[in-house]
Amino acid sequence: MDPIEQHLSYDPDEMVALDRKYLWHHLMPHKVFETVEPMIVVEGDGLMIKDARGREFLDCVSGAVWCVNVGYGRESIARAVYEQLRVMPYYAGTAGNIPAIKFAAKLAEFLPRLDKVFYSNSGSEANEKAFKMVRQYWRLQGKDRYKILFRNRDYHGTTIAALSATGQAERKAEYGPFVPGFVEFPHCMCYRCAFGQSYPGCNLECAKSLEKVILDEGPDTVGAIIIEPITAGGGIIVPVPEYYPALQEICRKYGVLMIMDEVVCGFGRTGNMFGHLHYDVDPDIVTMAKGTASSYMPLSVTMAKGELFERFLNDPSEKLAYFRDISTYGGCAGSCIAALESTRIIEEEKLCENSQTMGARLLDGLNSLLGLPQVGDVRAKGLFAGVELVKDKKTKQPVEESYLAKVAADIAGQGVLVGKANRSNPGLNNIITFAPALVATEQQIDRMVGALQTALVRNTDF
Numbered sequence: 001m002d003p004i005e006q007h008l009s010y011d012p013d014e015m016v017a018l019d020r021k022y023l024w025h026h027l028m029p030h031k032v033f034e035t036v037e038p039m040i041v042v043e044g045d046g047l048m049i050k051d052a053r054g055r056e057f058l059d060c061v062s063g064a065v066w067c068v069n070v071g072y073g074r075e076s077i078a079r080a081v082y083e084q085l086r087v088m089p090y091y092a093g094t095a096g097n098i099p100a101i102k103f104a105a106k107l108a109e110f111l112p113r114l115d116k117v118f119y120s121n122s123g124s125e126a127n128e129k130a131f132k133m134v135r136q137y138w139r140l141q142g143k144d145r146y147k148i149l150f151r152n153r154d155y156h157g158t159t160i161a162a163l164s165a166t167g168q169a170e171r172k173a174e175y176g177p178f179v180p181g182f183v184e185f186p187h188c189m190c191y192r193c194a195f196g197q198s199y200p201g202c203n204l205e206c207a208k209s210l211e212k213v214i215l216d217e218g219p220d221t222v223g224a225i226i227i228e229p230i231t232a233g234g235g236i237i238v239p240v241p242e243y244y245p246a247l248q249e250i251c252r253k254y255g256v257l258m259i260m261d262e263v264v265c266g267f268g269r270t271g272n273m274f275g276h277l278h279y280d281v282d283p284d285i286v287t288m289a290k291g292t293a294s295s296y297m298p299l300s301v302t303m304a305k306g307e308l309f310e311r312f313l314n315d316p317s318e319k320l321a322y323f324r325d326i327s328t329y330g331g332c333a334g335s336c337i338a339a340l341e342s343t344r345i346i347e348e349e350k351l352c353e354n355s356q357t358m359g360a361r362l363l364d365g366l367n368s369l370l371g372l373p374q375v376g377d378v379r380a381k382g383l384f385a386g387v388e389l390v391k392d393k394k395t396k397q398p399v400e401e402s403y404l405a406k407v408a409a410d411i412a413g414q415g416v417l418v419g420k421a422n423r424s425n426p427g428l429n430n431i432i433t434f435a436p437a438l439v440a441t442e443q444q445i446d447r448m449v450g451a452l453q454t455a456l457v458r459n460t461d462f
């Protein structure tokens, strides 16, 4: 047999046995695989995936972690990568390569206020690069503004510094001690307002609280804040329109830089090419991953403003004069050509527009479930939605994580895969999430809403 055919072939029973023996699955409690068979995904087309047992599922979370933005089965991305690898598979980012240059120029078209692209491989790494750029940017000006402020409920990655910048206590619990210099400020979720207020008429206390944290820490020690435009894993939190302008005003007052983490929201997820474009805000650094190449290949980006980059243009013989950083695979030609092709598909097939129209249908459908006793809140932007389940609508007491798991399992039993908050925020892991590929159809949207409704109606023990 041809060796490639051999790599692709499998016997389901053998694969399950080898999976159980050798794989350490991400995020999963391994004990469950003693009784439950691990899922082995073998094929995908659009929003549909098939497992090694031949079962088909409607994937409402784009590869479980919100990243296959253009959907499965894109021959043209596979072909682009194949053609590129044949002629030039790899050379380090010390040199340019054709797709890396073209994709950087494309990003500058989308975000004209930012003009330098540094490539790496994952969202965590893109944020790490941003932290390093910020610290060195200030040191190049003789200032030690090393602190990075992050928001409660936001997530910025799995590496120790990115986790240090994460506002999800449960997720962090086992992995300290953390890196010094990362400080939390309050979240901006209206449903559970940290200040007991209701919008409008709240004076945007959530945004204003940033100023107090900057003053408490000492403005001359604070280099930047990092935020997700719409908080993803922390509960699909869509800030009110005035929030980012208010946050930006405070940052500008104290000369604090703004890092916008577009790892989830980027590339059409929220109905715009980037999530922050829904707001009147002008970040200094934007990070991207996941949807960058629709996860057909790994690629992340840290994109900085020209003013920031120019600080690094010093006589190279000086100490710390330039950004002495690398990521071995970052910007490799195969990933960049996948990103170019994925982005071409998003533009040509008008997938941002589809994200808006199908997102509106998803939101309408989910809002229609607000009459159910355990549906406390529905939040969405584009094809990105969360449904918060509560035991009691008045007190907003969250359901137990075990109930959420039961609902998600019921939905999976209907052949539909949704996301769920998972060991992130203590006592607040009560949110079912949707982030389908941007090619979702009306019929698929209706099926996802219907599956959730069925599960909620028949699981009343919350």
Ligand code: PLP
Residues within 6 Å of the ligand: 065, 121, 122, 123, 124, 125, 127, 155, 156, 157, 158, 228, 232, 233, 261, 262, 263, 264, 289, 290
């Ligand atoms: N930033 C955000 C907002 C994320 O949701 C994630 C991952 O889910 C990351 C960063 C980290 O990305 P990666 O897992 O590619 O390191």
